[in-house]
């Protein structure tokens with residue numbers, strides 16, 4: 001492609017011409033009357049179809065231990081699925097609880113129990129403290145932030161870097177402020193940055209002294225197996241790393257098959273120290289007599305082995321990778337060389353992180369919307385929905401079919417070019 005000049009290096013007359021050209025391109029875009037949606041990281045229909053064998057399972061109602069899965073009981077989830085995901089998550093089966101269909105619910109349950117009763121190492125319930133704060137790597141997952149906000153927990157943004165959250169900043173914060181009770185982290189293929197935590201950063205988070213004796217890492221492994229290339233990121237065994245650093249009760253790991261089988265009908269997992277697992281079950285016993293074991297058994301019979309999960313993820317990759325390539329191609333074709341935007345080229349996960357010129361993200365999203373392309377609201381990946389630089393846009397290409405991703409992203413690129421020209425010409 002023809003190398004473009006940085007927009008900021010154009011003369012006033014050249015910039016006026018460029019702006020006029022983008023305005024014309026935008027008018028053409030609007031006239032197409034598109035109705036496309038790149039907002040949420042949902043699996044596509046083709047991906048859901050991969051697992052439709054589930055609809056014919058289970059073929060028996062008893063699990064490997066002879067437990068009738070149709071009946072009450074078994075709060076930890078069935079042994080076979082705990083073993084399967086213990087293998088995949090590099091933990092021990094006893095450290096795993098297999099729950100319902102949503103890991104977000106398990107995160108929420110943990111948080112609420114900590115607020116109401118305290119964690120295993122708390123002097124008292126968190127809610128008794130005047131202020132509770134969490135460290136929030138940004139950009140991050142909007143639902144993590146809205147969950148904290150709903151309980152009045154203060155959020156302290158810390159930058160997400162290529163190798164995980166800014167450990168220097170986190171170490172300094174937690175060392176002195178006892179109100180900081182925890183942090184979120186999506187360690188592998190983070191939503192939305194795509195970054196993968198390094199062993200070094202993970203080790204620092206595991207070992208760092210914290211003013212709060214009951215500091216917790218909510219280790220959200222939502223994308224642990226969701227590779228987009230053959231270069232598969234290795235997850236950090238955070239339970240062992242924390243244990244080795246003398247903080248066995250610091251991490252609670254979460255994962256689910258929401259983006260492996262069915263997003264609305266998968267199986268969710270929690271993994272933690274024996275003490276944390278006992279704590280979780282002690283509180284959970286008042287909320288449930290047991291999870292949907294039949295769905296767990298169905299998943300065991302479908303996957304058969306941990307390798308069955310990995311094999312399925314390759315099929316997801318084959319559907320998803322071309323969509324991510326289309327995002328990169330559209331942005332590159334329109335914006336490469338202009339120096340008005342940078343974007344991630346994720347090797348896994350569900351998102352592309354697009355950073356535009358400061359102060360233009362809201363404008364890009366509004367332009368796209370007026371042209372029939374719905375993007376995640378600007379700032380959604382920040383606590384309170386507020387991106388202080390108004391530059392971050394989360395792109396979610398998984399759900400639309402490939403042709404729609406191509407069309408939508410060409411349109412998004414036009415909107416970025418127009419908003420950038422407007423800003424520089426102003």
Ligand code: PLP
Pocket residue numbers: 041101102103104105141186191220222255256257258263268
């Ligand atoms: N965690 C992250 C980082 C996510 O991106 C998502 C879904 O987008 C979830 C958790 C939701 O997980 P679940 O479907 O298991 O509740």
